[in-house]
Amino acid sequence: MRILVTGGAGFIGSEYVRMLLGVPGGDAAGVPAQAPTALTVxxxxTYSGNLANLAPVRDDPxxxxxRGDICDPALVDEVVPGHDVIVHFAAESHVDRSITGAAPFVTTNxxxxxxxxxxxLRHGAGRFVHVSTDEVYGSIDSGSWTENWPLSPNSPYSASKAGSDLLALAYHRTHGLDVVVTRCSNNYGPxxxxxxxxxxxxxxxxxxxTVPLYGDGGNVRDWLHVHDHCRGVAMVQEKGRAGEVYHIGGGTELTNRQLTERLLAACGAGWDRVVPVTDRKGHDRRYSLDITKISSELGYAPSIDLDRGLAETVRWYRDNRAWWEPLKTAGHP
Structure with a gap:
């Protein structure tokens, strides 16, 4: 099994690479995918890609x-041949950046x-796993989205991801390309x-x-540990049905205020460290994914509860200042 992972030096992509090559990130659960004989990243x-993310597996033969751009047709044409599976994580993904400048999001995504x-399609690659987001649906007041819910994105980021989802599914319907799409909730982790x-x-x-809290802090998100997300992607890679969309969720919804409260407690800080800021333009109020389909068809269930996951995440950042301090001093964000 020869796998190409785009965006494999980013947050989620690197977790997928470490997991497939035998370095689980947050849990000892078995990897639900065939071990690759070769893996290309x-x-x-860009600013959010970091070779240090691949340090635990850099010596794996x-x-x-x-290093290259998925928008470069000549380079992509050199890299794609010979791979059995493409897992496509590469994307511009920060909503705030898309509001101030949408062009890179449309171009990349x-x-x-x-x-x-x-x-x-040209080189006869096998499965194409397109990794997307719950944000393509917009906002939902109550209940949860199923995979056949109409897309209604509200930010330039989510609109660009919705466009890429539709393209991927169109290549399955038009050309018979073995495409599967995953949509996840908010990720966190090391x-x-x-x-x-x-x-x-x-x-x-x-x-x-201090930390900024948008608006009234009432926006609701479902929180998913990155390792559980990657386990779900691996299940879809292995057993998902071509042409289908699968939701991957964490099962814990919190308002931003509730999340802030947990992070303050985990870091031993009080509410005096919170600074209210003007709400984001077009800020979706609530996201919620129904994960019945991936659970019933593929056996997915989140394995890392939020209390444990946040505690381990805070510990990781406390213990790995050498990873994040250069990013902060360089002016990001």
Whole structure:
């Protein structure tokens, strides 16, 4: 089994690589995917890509790293041949950045995905796993989205991901390409770039700083440990049905205020460290995924509860300042 992982030096992609090569990130649960005989990482190493994320597996003889852009047709045409599976994590993913400048999101998430799909089709690649987000659905007041829910994205980021989802599924329906799409809820865990809420709050608090809380703090998200997300992706890679969408969730919904409360407690800080800020433009109120399909078809269930996962995540950032301090001092975020 020869696997190509795009964005494999990023937060989620690197967890997938470490997991497949035998270095589980957050749990001892068995890896629900066939071990690769060779694994190629294709990553542009933008601000959020980091070779240090692959340090635990850098000496594995199965691993090959290629630095490059998924929007580069010539490079993609060189890399794709010979792989049995493509797992596509590479994306611009930070909502706030998409609000201030949407062009990189459209370019990478839509055109980059199209470039990969064309190469997969041209070179007869096997399965194409397209990793997406619950944000493509917009916002839901009550209940949970099923996989056939209409897409209604509200940010440039989520709109670009919705476009890439539709492209991927269209290549299955038009060309018969073996495409499966996953959509996940909010990820957290080690190696997450400190612009996202959990690592931003944790690293600020560990440094004695303050943390920003959007609006009234009532926006609701479901929280998913990155290792559980990658276990779900591996199940879909192995056993998912071609042309289908699968939801991967964590099973714990919290308001942003409740999440802040937990992170303050984990870092030994009080509410005096919280600074209210103006709400994000177009801020979706609530996300919620129904995971019945992946649970009943593939046997998925989250294995890391939020209390344990947050405690282990805070401990990781406390113990790995050498990983995140250079990112903060370099001005990110």
């Amino acid at each position: 294709l990553d542009k190493l 199965r691993l090959r790293f290629v 839509v055109l980059g995905t199209q470039t990969l799909l064309d190469a997969a 190696y997450q770039f400190p612009e996202k809420v959990v690592p931003l709050f944790v690293t600020n608090l560990l440094d004695g700083g």
